Amino acid sequence: MLTFAIASLLKRKYNGYKIYVHNLSNFDGIFLLKIFSVIDNIKIFPIIKDGKMINIKLSYDNINAYKISFRDSYLILPASLNKLTKQFSVDNKGIFPYNFVNDKFNNNINLNYIGKVPDFKYFINITIDQYNEYKKLYNNKSWSLKNESIKYCNQDCISLYQIINKFNDSIFNQFKLNIHKFPTLPSLAFGIYRAHYLNDYPIPLISGKIFNDISKSFTGGSTDMFKPFGTNLFSYDVNSLYPYVMNNFDMPVGKMKFFEGDILKIDPKAFGFFECKVIAPNKLKHPILQTKIDTGQGIRTVSPLGKWTIKIY
């Protein structure tokens, strides 16, 4: 069945199409990969990161001239389909006795079952009133598992299509970008930034040793623990501090320049990442400057005392 379904997609008219599957990275993607591997005359180009199937491109026909890509729509719209239908105000998912098909007490349910509507216990996330309304639809006719499964499956496809369509419309109207160029929400956000907010200053793409050195200047926030007692106390929480700082304060951009020596003698406003020698007095009760050390059992962030070297931003 899966082979027939995939074969129906490998047509010239679908060349260049993106196929969205919600939660592709879970079971569905595994089933699909299994099937792809046994279909003749296709080439598979999967991109999988941290267990997530970012993109599975297939090239097909005799000369592999046509291409389709399978995408996980959850990676661009990270919410359940049920929630998304409400958020995007599109046709809701259908009602289906999911537990009837997957009844742990009856593994051998007949896939061609025709009879009365399954009991309320087999439906999930519906009220008894919704169940009764649903049941009324079958007062004068039999309930068919095959028909209902196909109807339910179709409805999921339609709902997801409407959601993606609306989302694409919205992004295109605001930013003149098609979401299909971006397999994940972060890549879409980055695309919007590159298309509309990249100003004249150059931003270098940093990798390798430079990246590793700079990353040493970043540690997690310093935390401390207190006994929960006090009078006239005020507690504060700060949300979205990173975006706030990025929006309101200078960030290091432009051409990268290494230096050695006292740069403040040449540029008193030097701005960037510095390797500094630190002396944290031994009597300090709460040392605040942090560094990462390899303890042999993993990297740990510590605030040492004494003389040491820090990379700081």
Place this chain on the structure above:
Amino acid sequence: MKNFNQDKFLLPNIWHNYFIPCENQLLSNNLIKEILTKYWNDIINNIDDKMVILLFRIQFEDKTFRTIGNLQKINKHQFIILYKLLINLLSILSNDYKNVPIINIVFSYKIIDTENKSPKIDTNNIKIDKLPSFKFYGYNLPLNMDIQKWGTILLHENNHYLIQRQNSDLLYDIIIEDLWNKIQIKDSNNLIILSFKDVKNINNQDNTTFTRIINNQKYYIKNSELILKTLEKTSNLLTSLKVDKKLNNKFITLDIETKSINNVMTPYSISFYDGKKLNSFYLTDYKDS
């Protein structure tokens, strides 16, 4: 035949790294001559009339490598020229190169059988390798702009000076401009070993405070003391993205329903929708499923 796998090192058109152990010696003219002779005997004298493109590299005891000079294209008759180039380079390299024991000298080379038999000893824009752990390794050059103290003036015509470097065959070929001096260091064959520019400090005209620019490195000198060195790194930049002209709706949604059959999760219903047409597939419709 030598007691190493010589044939392997004589294969053409692939890059070889020929390590010659130096047992923690310091880089010197004698060491260069000894090692170059060995390389010539082991490799170069056995390449017939082929050419070799070659990088001369040294490995320090901390395992780091540095390359001296540029990529050279040589034949087996170029020993003397290459040797002279290397010792000239050594004479202007800073002591950072000379005071650290060397564990290997490495000849990175490729033997090429080319129609073009003309060698090319490249001395322009000599680059110093960047280290994995960043440090500046510079040149042994005067820390002032008073060129009359740089050696013996051999020629002075208008703003052009030719000065012989002290205790050396090398020449400083200098053009004096209003705001900077352009300097080329040349060997006795008029080959350029190094080019750099000394930029005057507009707030200080005493010849001891200036900026020296060598390739992408800047050396800030104050009162003849090096106070800061900077190195500009080249890197790819984030590029802007072009917006789309048209809305693209070439997409399909697909859903798979599964159930446990014999304790194995198995797809039993599949649908896909392209915005116009629904296609559905059900397990029991397929005999072989």
